[in-house]
Amino acid sequence: MADRSDGWARLADVTVGTVNTPLRNGIGWMVGAFVLTFLATRMVTRMIRAGKGPFRDVSVGGLHIHHQVYGIFLMLLAGAAEFAYQPGSVWRAVLAALFGAGAALTLDEFALWFHLDDVYWAAEGRKSVDAVLIAATMGLLVLLGANPFDTGGEDSAPGIAALLVVNLGFSVWALLKGKIATGLFGVLVPLIALIAACRIAKPDSPWARWRYPEGSAKRAKALRRFPPDRRTVWDRFKDALGGVPSR
Template sequence: MHPLAAQIDLVIVTPNHGLGLWMLGAFVLTFLGTRLVTRLIRSGRGPFRDVEVGGTHLHHQVYGILGMLVAGAVEFAYRPGSPGVQLLAVLFGFGAALTLDEFALWLHLEDVYWAQEGRKSVDAVFLAVGVGLLLVAGFNPFAGSGSTGADHAAFAVVLLVNLLLAVGTILKGKTALGVIGLLVPLVALVGVLRLAKPSSPWARWRYRPDSRKAERARQRYPADRRTRMDAFKDLIGGTPGR
């Protein structure tokens, strides 16, 4: 085997979990700190205020995007050793947290940070943390994929089926389960088999408004439905405004 190919296989099978831990730690701490600061600004307490440049509100995702760009560019251009690579992992985690904390603003192209639509930002952060924990724990869907043509073909089929299940779960409005299903085989099958949320693309496409499934979906997921997870999100991210 060519030495370069051997090195590539090594990177795929044994990722650097230590750097992942640095990145995940920076991500979590930055997100918690950001939510604390934004909640203080919202309540008018503390020394923090919104930043404006020329009368334009500067969202913190701008700093996050710049942080990720710098971390990526320096890593690709210079490939620093320790401790530089750990600092870049921290910078990337910092930038990713600031950026995902305003994920809802990407989708709606308006400031919905404290609106109900802004809860998508908290969902995105929770999903990122979940994926990060799986990666830091050493989960690797590419390990043991085999070396023969038949093994690769079978592995490709399994990945394709798992991807379709994950996409179907996300289309049914179960984003968290779908993203986890991308990494853990067959987990998304649970979401595919269950009833879709009434506001999901699947329900709009597949459930007629007067059908039995549409009525069951509305009863199962009413607009004012509150779960323990919703209360936990309020605790971490703040209660959305009406």
């Protein structure tokens, strides 16, 4: 008769054993540092904007130094140290946290390197908050075990690989329709990209420019679904999180 303790041990391996693997531990530190750094950065920048507290913009010789500069250096430092030294678990967690903090500082100014202009508090600056929320959500999904590249055993690998290719195709289709968040999430979670790809495209998306000519019924439907002045609960949440854009 098999040892009952061995059975419980195998059950623990299946249910929670993978939670504390080195990879999952590193991702946890990275995602945690990413979220905390973003929240702290937005708190500081909003205080600077309001003229409150001891914080001020950093300038050298009249040149404003954006905080994405610090983020880029942090990511370079952490990445180079990980590749060069491949440290043990403690230092790996430190490097993962540094990389996550650097990524938050950099993505918090995503709109700057997308528009090549300081639009941090402009309406275009909402792209930075979008980028941070998407990155944080994808990090949490990976932390919770979402892995689209796990093909299972050898027997099931061809079929899983084919489904993966199809799912990636739907993700690209959703991105072309302007569904950035659902297109990226769909890479990790099946069916999300399929639903987004089948729905009407945003009027300013590449798909709409190619397939929805001016005066067409689909163009009119896209404008009704996504009017230029459209405000959603999601937009109000981003304003509360990142600050209301300047008008």
